[in-house]
Amino acid sequence: MIKKLIGALALVIAATGAHASGGGHPLEAAPDRINDMAALQNGAKLFVNYCLNCHSASAMRYNKLKDIGLTDEQIKTSLLFTGEKVGDLMMGSISAKDGKAWFGATPPDLSVIARAKSANAGPSGSDYIYTYLRTFYRDTSRPTGWNNLAYPNVGMPHVLWERQGPREMTMVAMHEHAAEGHGKGEHASWQRITTTYDAMGYSTVKTENVEHYHGGVAADVKFKPLDPARATAYDSEVADLTAFMTWMAEPVQQTRKRIGVWVLLFLGIFFVIAWRLNASFWKHVK
Amino acid sequence: MAGDKTVETTGLLGWIDRRFPLTSTYKAHLSEYYAPKNFNFWYFFGSLALIVLVMQIVTGIFLVMHYKPDAQFAFQSVEYIMREVPGGWFIRYMHSTGASMFFVVVYLHMVRALIYGSYRKPRELIWIFGVGIFLCLMAEAFFGYLLPWGQMSFWGAQVIVNLFSAIPFIGPELSIWIRGDYVVSDATLNRFFSFHVIAIPLVLLGLVAAHVVALHEVGSNNPDGVDIKAKKDKYGRPLDGIPFHPYYTVHDIMGLAGFLIIFMAIVFFGPEMGGYFLEFNNFIPADPLKTPPHIAPVWYFTPFYSMLRATTDDFTWVLSGLSVLAAIVMFFRHKGLVKIVSAVILIVVAVLLRAIDAKFWGVVAMGGAVVLLFFLPWLDYSPVKSIRYRPGWHKVLYGIFFVNFLILGYLGTQPPSAVFNLMSQIGTLIYLGFFFLMPIWSTLGTFKPVPDRVTFHAH
Numbered sequence: 001m002i003k004k005l006i007g008a009l010a011l012v013i014a015a016t017g018a019h020a021s022g023g024g025h026p027l028e029a030a031p032d033r034i035n036d037m038a039a040l041q042n043g044a045k046l047f048v049n050y051c052l053n054c055h056s057a058s059a060m061r062y063n064k065l066k067d068i069g070l071t072d073e074q075i076k077t078s079l080l081f082t083g084e085k086v087g088d089l090m091m092g093s094i095s096a097k098d099g100k101a102w103f104g105a106t107p108p109d110l111s112v113i114a115r116a117k118s119a120n121a122g123p124s125g126s127d128y129i130y131t132y133l134r135t136f137y138r139d140t141s142r143p144t145g146w147n148n149l150a151y152p153n154v155g156m157p158h159v160l161w162e163r164q165g166p167r168e169m170t171m172v173a174m175h176e177h178a179a180e181g182h183g184k185g186e187h188a189s190w191q192r193i194t195t196t197y198d199a200m201g202y203s204t205v206k207t208e209n210v211e212h213y214h215g216g217v218a219a220d221v222k223f224k225p226l227d228p229a230r231a232t233a234y235d236s237e238v239a240d241l242t243a244f245m246t247w248m249a250e251p252v253q254q255t256r257k258r259i260g261v262w263v264l265l266f267l268g269i270f271f272v273i274a275w276r277l278n279a280s281f282w283k284h285v286k
Numbered sequence: 287m288a289g290d291k292t293v294e295t296t297g298l299l300g301w302i303d304r305r306f307p308l309t310s311t312y313k314a315h316l317s318e319y320y321a322p323k324n325f326n327f328w329y330f331f332g333s334l335a336l337i338v339l340v341m342q343i344v345t346g347i348f349l350v351m352h353y354k355p356d357a358q359f360a361f362q363s364v365e366y367i368m369r370e371v372p373g374g375w376f377i378r379y380m381h382s383t384g385a386s387m388f389f390v391v392v393y394l395h396m397v398r399a400l401i402y403g404s405y406r407k408p409r410e411l412i413w414i415f416g417v418g419i420f421l422c423l424m425a426e427a428f429f430g431y432l433l434p435w436g437q438m439s440f441w442g443a444q445v446i447v448n449l450f451s452a453i454p455f456i457g458p459e460l461s462i463w464i465r466g467d468y469v470v471s472d473a474t475l476n477r478f479f480s481f482h483v484i485a486i487p488l489v490l491l492g493l494v495a496a497h498v499v500a501l502h503e504v505g506s507n508n509p510d511g512v513d514i515k516a517k518k519d520k521y522g523r524p525l526d527g528i529p530f531h532p533y534y535t536v537h538d539i540m541g542l543a544g545f546l547i548i549f550m551a552i553v554f555f556g557p558e559m560g561g562y563f564l565e566f567n568n569f570i571p572a573d574p575l576k577t578p579p580h581i582a583p584v585w586y587f588t589p590f591y592s593m594l595r596a597t598t599d600d601f602t603w604v605l606s607g608l609s610v611l612a613a614i615v616m617f618f619r620h621k622g623l624v625k626i627v628s629a630v631i632l633i634v635v636a637v638l639l640r641a642i643d644a645k646f647w648g649v650v651a652m653g654g655a656v657v658l659l660f661f662l663p664w665l666d667y668s669p670v671k672s673i674r675y676r677p678g679w680h681k682v683l684y685g686i687f688f689v690n691f692l693i694l695g696y697l698g699t700q701p702p703s704a705v706f707n708l709m710s711q712i713g714t715l716i717y718l719g720f721f722f723l724m725p726i727w728s729t730l731g732t733f734k735p736v737p738d739r740v741t742f743h744a745h
Contacts, residue, residue, distance in 0.1 A: 059365035109571070111365060116569035120561035120699070249569075252368070252375045260554025267550060271543035278540040281532055285323055286744050 025149040025221070027123040030130035033243035034254065040068040043244025046237060048079045048090070050159050051110060054099060057090040059111035060248055067251055068244075103144070103155035114242075114249035125249070130242040133160065134235060137169040137223070138201030145201055149221060164234040165227035166199035173219040177209070199226055315502055320527030321534055322508035324740040328398035329506075330541035331391045333534075337542060338388045339494065345381040346483065353433065355479035357472035360435035361571040379557040385427055386563045387549055389586035392420060400662075401684060403671030404507040410663040412504070415497040417659045422490040424587070424656070429482040431584060432475060436568030441581045443470045443478070449594070449652075452645040469574055510740045511671025517739060526740045562699075580701045588698025589691050590652045593717065595702060596710040597648035602639045604711070605647070609636035612722075651714060658721050665721055668728040670736050677731030683720070690716045 033039035044065055047057075062075050063086040070079075072086050080086070082093070092099075096106045117125035132150040136158035139147035144157035158164070177191045190213040194206040225231030247253070293303040302308050313319075352371050354363040367374035396416070399405055405413035432443045447470065451461040466473035505515060505527075514524040528534075558564040562585045567578055583591050597605075613632035617625055639647060673681060694713040697706050 059362065059369060061370075064369065112569040115558070116566055118558070118561060118566040120566065125566070250368070250375075256375065256379075256554050256557075260550065263550050263554060264547065267543060267547045271540070271547060274536070274540040274543040278536045281536045283744075285528060285533065 025131065025135065027127040027131045027150065028134075030124070030126040030242045030246075031239040033239055034246055036243065037069045039240040039243050040247055041065075041070060042237070043240040043242070043247075044068065044070070045079070046160075046241045047110075047244055047248075051241075052090055053093050053159075054103075054107040054156075055110045056092040057111045057248060058109050060090045062086050062088055062090060064251060068247065105155045107156065110245065110248075112249045114246045124246075126242050126246045129245055130238060133238045133241065134164075135221075135223075136161065136164075137167065137197050138199060139197060139203070140201040141203075160234070160238075163230070163237060165225060165230035167226065167231065168199055168224045169197045170222045170224070171195045171197075171219065172221075174210070174213065174215060174217055176217060316531035316535075317529055319502060319530040320514070320524045321506050321530050322512075322514045322524075322526055322740055323528040323533070324508050324510060324526070324742045325506075325534070325537070326509050328394070328402070328509070330538065330545070331395035331398060333538040334391045334541060334545050335388070335395055336494070337545075338384055338391055339490070341380060342384045342388065343487065345377050345384065346487075348377045349381055350483055355433065355476055357435060357475050357572070360433060360475060364434045376553070379553045382564055383549060383552050383557060383559075385430065386559065386584070386586065387552075388423060389427070391545075392423060393586075396420070397688065401673040402507055402509055403511050403666065403668070403673075405663045406507075406511075406666060406671050407663070408504045409501075409507060412497060412500045413663055414660055415493050415500060417656070418493045419490065419497060420659070421656060422486055422493060426482060426486045426490065427584070427586065429478040429486065432470070432478045433482065434568055435475065435572045436565075437570045437572055437576075437578050438565045438568040438581070440470055440572035440574065441578055442583055443474065445581055446583075447474075449645075449649045452643060452649050454642055454646065457646075470572075471574075507671065508740055509672060510674060510737065512736060512738070512740050514740065526742070582699050585695060585699060588696070589694040589717075590655055590698075592694040592698040592710040593655050593714045594648040594652040595698070596707065596714045597644055597651045598707070598711075599644040601711050601714075602644050602647055604715075606636045606639040608715075609633070609639060651718075655717060658718075662721070662724075665724040666728050667725050668733070670733050672736075675734040675736050677733060679731060680728075683727065686716065687720045 033043075051057075062079060062084065063072060065075055065079070066072070075086050092107065094102075094107075099106045114125040114129060117128040128150065132148060135149035136146050137149070138145060138158075141147075142153065144155070146154075146156075146158045146161075148154045148156075148158075171194070173193045173195075175191045175193055177189050190210045192208045192210050194208075195203055196206075197203045223231075291304045293300055293309070295303045295309050299309065303310070349367065352363065352367045352374060354360055364378070367378050369375075371377075399413065399416070428443075428446060432439045447461050447464050450464060451457040453460060462468060464474075465471070466477055505524075508514065508526075512526070514526040517525045519525055552559060552563070558566070565582075565584065582588065609632050613629040613636065616628040616632060619625075620628065668676060668680075670676060673684060690713050694710060694717065697710045697713065700706055
């Protein structure tokens with residue numbers, strides 16, 4: 001009986017789990033560079049140079065970067081451009097009001113964005129950032145000329161586009177096409193819709209009817225970099241930037257894991273002592 | 287005159303004992319407080335709850351030193367604690383993990399009471415104080431959750447306070463009075479801070495004291511549900527009892543060590559607990575103009591939240607129908623005044639269920655699900671206390687109840703959908719049915735004979 005109940009529960013959870021996922025562009029796992037000081041420093045450089053123009057990281061002081069191996073001198077000479085002090089908070093250069101006027105939404109503070117964008121028991125915020133920064137495509141229908149797969153119709157333009165180089169994108173989607181006189185189901189015909197965005201953002205759409213298709217609604221996206229070397233280097237840069245933003249969201253994360261090992265070792269020993277102590281008292285109890 | 291009392295102790299201890307009941311209190315509550323010797327795993331959670339309470343108070347004191355209860359600065363001050371206060375991250379994670387683990391421990395403590403009948407005579411008051419503690423804990427968690435001033439803090443509070451507006455006539459004014467504003471705002475944050483750090487903790491501590499005093503008056507129940515005071519040795523000590531100190535103090539230290547391993551593993555390696563202990567959306571500062579697409583309370587509220595959402599307009603038809611059915615049953619099963627009064631009340635409830643907005647009944651279902659627990663000692667009519675001596679199908683029933691509670695909890699974390707809503711409606715009926723029908727089912731079946739002495743296997 002209990003087994004049956006547990007089985008039923010497992011089924012419910014499996015079914016609802018499938019229900020919960022789905023929809024949205026699949027996120028790619030960000031490379032783990034959280035322990036790579038060079039990557040974190042490069043990420044910090046990219047962050048200060050590109051992101052901080054519009055966004056802030058108001059919980060971060062510049063001199064917190066000493067935790068990732070930079071010196072006060074290095075911070076002063078290569079990361080402070082407009083007379084800030086090393087003890088200052090990382091504030092963006094534009095006002096919230098201007099941001100709202102120019103992009104339709106105030107650029108969010110990025111201090112803890114890598115944590116905020118995580119999903120319950122799902123992909124981490126780092127995966128989101130890594131995917132988001134690599135799925136911009138030119139789209140002339142947008143006010144900024146840019147669109148994004150991870151965040152459709154985003155207000156932010158592709159600030160890093162020169163580092164990535166021009167790309168073309170092809171999106172292939174299967175649509176269930178309910179022909180006249182037919183309901184949805186087995187007899188419905190399917191269409192394959194291929195949308196291509198060229199490097200300038202102009203799109204062309206090709207529609208084909210497909211017979212004998214038994215899959216579900218699916219979308220597949222392919223990017224074709226016109227400068228593959230630059231695009232590959234960009235992927236690595238974004239991985240660095242993602243690592244930095246992941247670190248920035250919780251600068252203490254590596255420290256806490258390091259201390260945690262010792263804490264658990266101590267508690268393990270403490271448990272054994274407590275267990276034996278308990279046993280020695282209780283052995284006389286009949 | 288102070289100092290004239292005759293005591294056995296001498297020296298400093300004697301001096302104190304003549305003025306303060308130190309030795310006698312120590313004996314009455316520790317060294318000569320006899321607890322049943324057959325406690326099992328389930329009996330760790332009482333002392334663990336006390337320890338978590340102390341941890342919450344101590345970490346809370348340190349958090350208050352750095353936190354700013356101001357809508358302008360609250361979110362930033364939490365990040366300031368995380369980054370710039372030495373060890374602040376540890377204190378904060380202890381507190382956030384402690385909040386969730388408090389509920390884990392208290393839920394398990396309640397499961398223990400349910401399965402071993404610890405709420406039965408003469409322990410009704412212990413149980414009532416305990417349910418009071420549970421209510422305080424929910425209030426404490428709710429008020430505390432607003433303080434980080436993230437999106438979930440803000441919108442969670444907004445949703446819950448809005449529930450009060452469903453109360454007929456006084457609702458809208460009441461919810462404004464609670465918030466101190468038309469929306470959750472700085473005024474709300476300030477008063478919730480006050481409730482969280484002083485008002486509720488005071489009540490909580492009082493109830494905990496009452497809970498322990500009541501427990502020590504009648505003594506603990508045990509997994510066999512046997513009264514150990516019935517069989518005593520020539521010194522008047524229960525044969526199956528054992529002094530709390532040192533036997534259960536060393537035992538509880540072992541339990542604490544095991545608990546701390548789990549607790550610290552969460553604090554140091556996964557303080558967000560996959561988004562269930564620290565919700566990811568709460569890392570976005572509160573924005574009154576941007577409603578999140580999916581607002582879910584923290585996991586420990588979700589079973590009750592499911593019952594709230596389950597109570598739709600359609601569902602009040604079901605509840606109303608069941609109320610009429612209950613009226614008919616009461617009318618034919620009982621005699622005299624009980625028969626008339628109960629049937630009339632149930633019919634009135636059935637009518638009101640349709641006359642008042644379903645939103646109100648959702649609130650009643652959610653609150654009632656907790657309040658119902660107060661009445662448990664008078665709902666259970668079974669001749670034995672412990673589940674060990676109940677019929678096999680009673681065990682199945684308890685199993686269904688607990689699994690159902692977990693499913694309701696899961697459903698409460700998910701965005702609403704037709705299937706999930708139906709499931710939570712069934713779950714709500716199972717939850718309510720378990721208690722409302724308990725006077726009937728708890729007497730049915732073949733009960734096993736309860737032994738005179740507890741079952742104990744020497745270590």
